[in-house]
Amino acid sequence: MNAAKRRAIFERLHAANPNPTTELEYDTPFQLLIAVLLSAQATDVGVNKATRRLFPVAPTADKMLALGVAGLEEYIKTIGLYRTKAKNAIETCRILTEQYDGEVPQTREQLEALPGVGRKTANVVLNTAFGQPTMAVDTHIFRVANRTRLAPGKDVREVEDKLVKFIPKEYMHDAHHWLILHGRYVCKARKPDCEHCVIADLCEYPAKPV
Template sequence: MNATKRRAIYETLQSLDPHPTTELEFNTPFELLIAVMLSAQATDVSVNKAMRRMFPVANTPETLLALGEEGVADYIKTIGLYRTKAKNVIATCRILIDQYGGEVPQTREALEALPGVGRKTANVVLNTAFGQPTIAVDTHIFRVANRTGLAPGKDVRAVEAALEKFTPPEFRQDAHHWLILHGRYVCKARRPECWHCVIEPLCEFKPKTPPPEL
C-alpha cells in the first residue's frame, strides 16, 4: 500500500470520528491502568461493568490495597483469569505506592515493569492517559493492519513497527483508536462487513464480503 492510500484511510476514519478514544470507562490514569490490565482476554463491556462496581469503593492504589487480593477478586470475578488479575492488581498497587508515590509512571519501561502490564497495556496508558503518540496493537488492529494492507506484519511487534513507520505524524495519536473500533465493529474476524465499510475502496483485501441476503 502506498503513502497516498494510507493517508486517505486515516483521513476517512478521522472525518467520521475526529476525537476517538477507548471504550473503557475511566476518570484517572490509575483507573485506566487497572481497566486495561483487566481487559486482557475480556471485553471492554465486561470490564466496565466490573469497574462500575469496584471503582466507587476503591479507585486508588491505597484503597485497592486495603481491599486485598480476595476483595478485588470478588469485584472482578465475572472477568476471565480474575484470580491472576487480582494478584497482579494488588502487586501493582504496592509498587506504585512504594516507588511512585501512588502515581502511575509515564514511561514504557516503568509501566512494563509492573505485574500484569505488557507492551500493549503500556502503550494504551501512555497514549490515552498521557497523550503520547504510541500505537497499541491488539487482535483487532493486527487483523485490520494485515487485511487492509495498511501495515502488514507477522506478529504484533512487526505490525506496531509498521504502523509507527507508515502512519503520518498528525494521525499517530488517534491511529490505534480508529483501527480498534474499525476492527471491532466493521472489519470483524469471521466476516468483515465490507458492504458498509467506509475505507473499502482503499482496502487491498481481495475477497470482499458481499452484503447478507435479505
C-alpha cells in the same frame, strides 16, 4: 500500500470519528491502567461492568491495595483469569503506592516493570492517559492491518513497528482507537462489513466483495 492511500484511510477515519477514545470507562490514569490490566482476554463491556462497582470503592492505588487480593477478587470474579489479575493488580498498587506516590509512571520501562503490564498495556496507557504517540496492537488491529494491507506483519510487534512508521504523524495519537473500533464493529473477524466500510475502496483485502 502506498503513502497516499494510507493517508486517505486516516483522513476518512478522522472525518467519520474526529475524537475517538477507548470504550473502557475510567476517570484517572490509575483507573485506566487497572481497566486495561483487567481487559486481557476479556471484553470492554465485561470490564466496565466490574469497574463500575470497583472504582467507587477503590478509586486510587492505596484504596485498592487495602482491599487485598481476596477483596479485589470479589469485584472482578466475573472477568476471565480474575485470580491472576487480582494478584497482579494488588502488587501493582503496592508498587505504585510505595515507589510513585500512587501515581502512574509515564515511561514504557517503568510501566512494563509492573506485574501484569506488558507492552500492549503500556502502549494503551501511554497513548490514552498521557497522549504519547504509541500503537497498542491487539487482535482487532492486527487483523485490520493485515487484511487491508495497511501494515502487514507476521506478529504484533512487526505490525506495531510498521504502523508507527507508516501512519502520518498528525493521525498517530488517535490511530489506535480508530483501528480498534474499525476492527471491532466493521472489519470483523468472521464477516467484515465491507458494504458499510468507509475505506472499502482503499482497502487491499483480496477477498472483499467487488
